Amino acid sequence: MHKPDTPTILAVDDSPENLDLIRNILEPHYTVKVAPSGALALHIARSYQPDMVLLDIMLHDSDGYDVCRQLKASDKTRNIPVIFLTAKRSEADEVQGFKIGGCDYITKPFSPAIMLARIKTHIQLKAKTDLLEKLASLDGLTEIPNRRAFDTALERQFSQAQRTATPLSLLIMDIDYFKQYNDHYGHPMGDDCLRRVAKTLQALTHRPGDLVARLGGEEFAILLPNTDLAGAMLRASQYRAAIEELRIQHPLNEPTHFVTVSIGVGTTIPVAPLSQADLLEVTDNALYQAKKQGRNQICRINAPLIR
Ligand SMILES: [Mg+2]
Structure with a gap:
């Protein structure tokens, strides 16, 4: 019993x-x-x-x-x-x-x-x-999985996706003008903002295998196994909207004056010699693109072997 x-x-x-x-x-x-x-x-x-x-x-x-x-x-x-x-x-x-x-x-x-x-x-x-x-494996400030836990999960999900020939998606997200937020409001408010963002991301993540992690600073990652590019873009838009809807005041963030995030999206059905480092790099480049194009938006990059 x-x-x-x-x-x-x-x-x-x-x-x-x-x-x-x-x-x-x-x-x-x-x-x-x-x-x-x-x-x-x-x-x-x-x-x-x-x-x-x-x-x-x-x-x-x-x-x-x-x-x-x-x-x-x-x-x-x-x-x-x-x-x-x-x-x-x-x-x-x-x-x-x-x-x-x-x-x-x-x-x-x-x-x-x-x-x-x-x-x-x-x-x-x-x-x-x-x-x-x-x-x-937990981030001390936000109490969500940390970089170490993310790396372990990415490695596991990458090989799993390779074995089963299923798409693996990755979102990398960064809070817009967070340095200015910290300078304006001070670090205790900055920490509070990070905790609220983490909590919101986690509340939107229910499927088994999905993982939200804080990579460091104001950067977060979301790992979405068995999710194709269309699915990943949809999820990214839900996360982006949810953060804006928190309506956390950020006067230095034009034009919304609220805390917003930029998101890079990467999707792959892993095929050798593609590695998880390639997926990270492509997704990071997509995030950089989203920042460059004006922030508070989602970008993806079409790269060879990435679909
Ligand atoms: Mg015996």
Whole structure:
């Protein structure tokens, strides 16, 4: 049974008696999933993303080391801590378990109290690591994804688009005359403006896979997987209009006297040797064009291999 807000532990053992025993120990404290085989363990780990895997080493269909190796080889399951559970006792076995990415080793027969204590320690460590990871990918001022998170997402979406031959669109956006805004109103107001823009962009971005990030300064990027040029132009016009409609006073920004943005649009169905750097460059050039043509507008550039 799933208990909301309790960590989920996947217990893997080919002995039904052992699984029952483990379940009885863990269930008062955790949501428990069980798998009697390596194959099922991998399937459950991928689909349910448990917070920890308790992994028997001797399974009838495979060996626990191999299951661990496969968990560590995939982005989806790499960060799930694995505790080996085994009757093996040699030092070489334990070293082997740590080498391939296990975080601890519990030998059978085990004491329930010690098992619970070790699991608790590793669950707490994982929560801290997850939090650090999350903080490292967020922009401190606006609390939306930062440049680092954007780079990671762009790389992932670029290869995904290449594999599936689907269009990937990128918008790069810059607040018009933001330096003058800061000079006129001071940095605290400038920061407030950045936060409002970020919040507005994020509120308009709902599809899974879409990502809004602050690239730095007054520059934002929006990554739109599975979106062709027409779709990207439409989205860009919605973002542009939404920012103008915030009606944030900006007397030095002619002719609206409100905060506005310029947006560059780039779309590609990636084909070798095109790289994500090319998409970034083309989109950046489009933004430059939008600035040059008078700001508060959207531009796209037709480049070879970019469609
Ligand atoms: Mg076994």
